[in-house]
Amino acid sequence: MKRTMRFLITALLLGLASATSADQLLMIRSGLSFPEAMMALQNAITTRGYKVTHVQNVDIGLTKIGYKTDQYKVVFYGKAEEIAQLTAKHPDLIPYLPLNVAIFAERDNTILVTDRPSVLADFFPDPELKNVFMHWEKDLTEIVNEVQEAR
């Protein structure tokens, strides 16, 4: 009976695993210090034709109010032409733009986290957008990989 129960639970979980995307966040650890990783991230973004539009200093905002936090920023980036065209045709995408990556320190390492652009395909099932999301996913994967491999 117990074995049957375990089998059923495993089968159910495996079913869920295949039904939902496995890991919907793209997250990497870099051995670089925070300032080095931040520089590597911005370089990786710009060398792929994107422009860094803004760096949100989450850490500074928090510490000004009196909370303790390690270095924590959010980097926004995009391509002017692409965003203008997409938002004109698909205004629902606007809240998810510009694209961003959260970057924060963990001791001597730095963590980068962002949602996989392919997740947006679930949110916005328009087939016309699929290629855009796939293209972003490819670029973003390259960007975070470059930061992870940077020494």
Add this chain to the structure above:
Amino acid sequence: MHKIITLTLLVLAGSFQAQAASDGARLYARNCAACHGENGGGGLGVPLSLPSFQATVSNDYLHQTIRLGRPGRVMPTSALPDTDIDAIVSHIRSWNKAPAPQFSTTPVKGNAEHGRALYAAQCAACHGAGGEGGKGTGVTFSRPRDLPIMAPALNNPGFLAAASDSMIKKTLMNGREGTPMVSFLKQGLKEKDIDDIVSFIRSLEKISRPRHAEVLETEQAVLTVDSPYDLKTTIENVKRAASSNNFLFIREQPLSHGLAPTGQEDPRQQIIYFCNFSMLNAALATDPRVGLFLPCRITVVEQNGKVKMMTVNPKRLSKIFNNAELNTLCDEMTKHYLTIMEEAAI
């Protein structure tokens, strides 16, 4: 001739092993290191290199854990092929010389009712009254660390599917040195008592999906409210409504700010950024990954003469974090966004 063939086969075998080891390291770095640390030292995730951890888990447990994850407890499911998961498991094992333990799959027989009472006295303080695990998202990595490891959720369907009774029993008997998990034999329990606790933990499979394993379900990825006002008035209304809901206005900028040359940005797409720092701090302490959707923002858009307010739906986004502890916060934030936009439209 035989010697040459044997030698060639040995070289090839060595080369395959080296390749597998390098694949394991690469796959681990890509898929696991962000949470578990580059060398398994832990962080948001369990310290996998801890000898006492490795001494109490089988390769099958590690494999199943990677495959099934922990619903609602951050660890995601994995769609990697079995060979890749095995390579990751081998890499994890390479940090310790001790052989991987193997456990019988035969269920442990015990008195679950007696186990329930023992669990309440011995385990509930750390693992929660119903086995829901320690509070917080592992050891949050951008925050002060109070504990080297979080007490796992024993009633999590992922854990129960991955762990055999014998494995749970061994952990209870030996404890895990370097973590708060003590040996219950040393605490004075008898083996029979431990069997009873194992039976109780196994009985948790029969309860419906625990709350901590829940994922919020909602359809909309975007929250939208139409405004009866013009763009400028709507923007001012959003700022005022945010402020009256305890959010601090941070800045207003066109969506194309930083993309288009200054002065040539599209003025019909304006983002209003605001923050409630207390809520922000609570959210980051619960799960540092949520910074991805910070700061709070509402975009006011004018299109074809109509003005509307738009923002992300945190309830929809909560799903991608696989963290049930964020559910309440995301639910609250969705309500705040809607309240602010509705107030701005009055």
